[in-house]
Amino acid sequence: MTEILGASVTAAVLGVAAHVLYFSRGEHHLYGLRYVEVFFLSFLATTALVRRSLGGETQIDSAPGWSQSALISAGLHLYFLGGLYASCVTYRVLLSPLRRFPGPLDLRISSLSLVFRVRNSDAHKKVQDLHARYGPFVRIGPSALSIIDPAAIGAVHSGDSGFSKGDFYDLLHPAKSLQMMRNKKDHAARRRVWSAAFSDRALRGYEKRAVTYQNKLLARLAESVDSGKPTNVTRWIYAFSFDLTSDLALGKPFGSLDTDKKHWVIDVMDAGTVVLGLMLPTWVFRLLSDIPGLNGDFFKWFNFARDSMMTRAKTKPETPDMASALLSVFEGRDPTAEELALLTGDSQLIIGAGSDTSSSTMTVLLYLLAKHPQELAKLRVELAPLIVQTAPSSAISFSSEKLASAAQLNGIINETLRLYPVVPTATYRRAPPQGVSIAGTFVPGGTDVWTPQYAIGRSEEIYQDPNSFRPERWSEHPELVKDSRAFAPFLIGPFNCIGKPLALQTIRSTIAKIVCTFDISLPPGDDGRAFEAGIKDRWILGVPSLLLKLTKHPE
Structure with missing residues (x-):
């Protein structure tokens, strides 16, 4: 004994x-x-x-x-x-050097406690509640802080901040993509390759490609108008986004708009975002993904993207796509196995980040317009003189340059992104070893930092009347924005979203065509509460089915 x-x-x-x-x-x-x-x-x-x-x-x-x-x-x-x-x-x-920061005891002890707290994929609301209780700096994990002070955006994300990406970006290790690169030098080198895919010339080419899918989207919406029933706008917006991004990334659309069937890749990606919404510690996610049988769908998706990219590499499209820029560096030679893996990861990134983010924003934007018809009316007045009639006469188009300067349209987009940011909460950045001072508060080295855009966007310290949809705060009433440093839906600095120009171009033109073609409103008896309650934080914004009443807009 x-x-x-x-x-x-x-x-x-x-x-x-x-x-x-x-x-x-x-x-x-x-x-x-x-x-x-x-x-x-x-x-x-x-x-x-x-x-x-x-x-x-x-x-x-x-x-x-x-x-x-x-x-x-x-x-x-x-x-x-x-x-x-x-x-x-x-x-x-x-x-712990974080012991002086306020926050619930359970979150100080274990990051697994956060998983329990956000089990309903509502991290955006739970973190907002924590800030309402504890203030602008909240300890949300043993080595993690959430900060909503506007100064944190520049301090954490700017090029000279010293912050790096946290271990979250090793989720798919050893698979790589531009987004998942933690090493700053590797990321900068890869971003230079990507930059050619977002030149002005490239964006004009993508705009031409988008027209095909926008016309198909409008046709699908018109079919539902003829039926007289409310339209599931979410379904068709997502089909449009995935068809467009798969065409840009792999040279071939998923075909959801044509077949009215969801591609199996979309189901795999949807399931993946549900898991991401649990906010599992990286070590738990990695442990589960290493267990044979649990990662079969991911490898099926990876192999599909790899094979599609290899097929795309052997062709040359009439109108350049994003793969054209990524493949141009090989100058006729075949990519190595490592380069092919990176190309595959990047093609998955284009489809995932490009489609999910744009589609969720457009869906929520249409909901907000249906709920605020006065803003929709202002938008139509602004867009009417910008319409370019094309053949056939029923089709309309817009100059992307003129849409980029349309105050009401861009105010509506900004206000949508403020209220419902694409990445609502978790930005996963790690403080440099020496630590850093943010708004007069010292953040110890090695601390994982979130700058939650959902909580920031609804802060009374940053925005006047923060919970109201007021597009004019981005144009004729700038006093409604108390601190403009806080608005960063695409982030800033070297790790910001490189696809921002394409996303905004697509959102502007697609929304403009929809609202100039259809009158939109909520179905009778629907106040929108169910839709708002169904919005989830799955690392990226997840939106439920949105039913809208559509009628043909008078010419």
């Missing part, structure tokens, strides 16, 4: 040492499965050693002896874990 007690104390001390000397230093999120394997092997080895100490060498087949040994081994490993987690909790609550 004395020997077991001594071994238990030793195991607990080893657990404390493991935390102090190893787990409290560096990053460990990529090694979860390895740690589980080592722990299991340690259990087996300890069981054998305990069995031997009990005289097991002469009783090899004694089942009771093995069960007793396994129980003792399990107990020793529990003592080890007890020591490790006791040290971990003590440090996080009493010794």
Whole structure:
């Protein structure tokens, strides 16, 4: 008994040492499965050693002896874990450099607590509530802060901030894309390749491609008008966005607008965003993804994108797509395996980030216009003189340059992004080792920092009447914006959204064509509350089905 007690104390001390000397230093999120394997092997080895100490060498087949040994081994490993987690909790609550920041006790102790809090994919609202209670700086994890002070945008995201991307961007490791690159030099080099895909000339080419899918979208919406039933706008906006981005990325659309069927890739991506909405710690996500059978859909999507990119590389489209810019660096040679993996990741990024983000914004924007008909009327007045009639006579188009300077249209887009930002909460940036001062508050080095745009966009300290839809705050009434530094729906700095010009161009022209073709309103008896309640934070904004009453707008 004395020997077991001594071994238990030793195991607990080893657990404390493991935390102090190893787990409290560096990053460990990529090694979860390895740690589980080592722990299991340690259990087996300890069981054998305990069995031997009990005289097991002469009783090899004694089942009771093995069960007793396994129980003792399990107990020793529990003592080890007890020591490790006791040290971990003590440090996080009493010794961490973040101990002076306010926040709930459970979030100080474990990031898994956040998973429970946001289990309904409502992190945007839960974090907003935390800031309402604790102030502009809130500790939301053992080593994480959420900051809504406007100064944080520049301090965290500008080019000279010293902040880097957090371990969240290793979710798909070793798969890569521009978005998931954490190394600043690698990211800058890859971004230079991408920049050609967003030149003025390239954007004009994408605009021509978009017309095809916009016309198909309008035709689908017109069909629902003829039926006399409310239209599921979400369904058709998403079909449009995925068809356009898959064409730009892979040279071939998913065909959802033509077939009225959701492509299986969209289902895979939808399932992925649901998981992201749980805000799992990176090590948990990585551990689950390393378990055989749980990542089959991702690899199916990866292989599809890779094969599609290889096919696209062998063709040359009449109108350049985004793949044209990404493939141009190879100058006729075949990409290496590593380069092909990066191309594949980038094509997935174009489809995922480009379609989900634009479609959610356009859907919410149409909802807000239906709810505020006076703003819709102002928009139509602004757009009417900008319409360019094309053949056939029923088709309309706009100059992208003129739409870019349309005050009401852009005010509506900005106001939509303020109220319902594409990435509502988690921006995952890590403070430099030396730490940094933000709005007079020192943030220790290595701290993971969020600048939650949803909570920022609804702060009374930053916006007057923050919960109201008032597009005029971006034009004739700038006094409604108390601090313009806070508005960064596409972020700023070297890690900002490189696709911002394309996203805005697509949103402007698509919305302009819809509102000049149809009258839109909420169905009778629908006040919009159900739609607003169904909006989710799945790292990116997730929107439910939006039913609108559409009628043909008089010429």
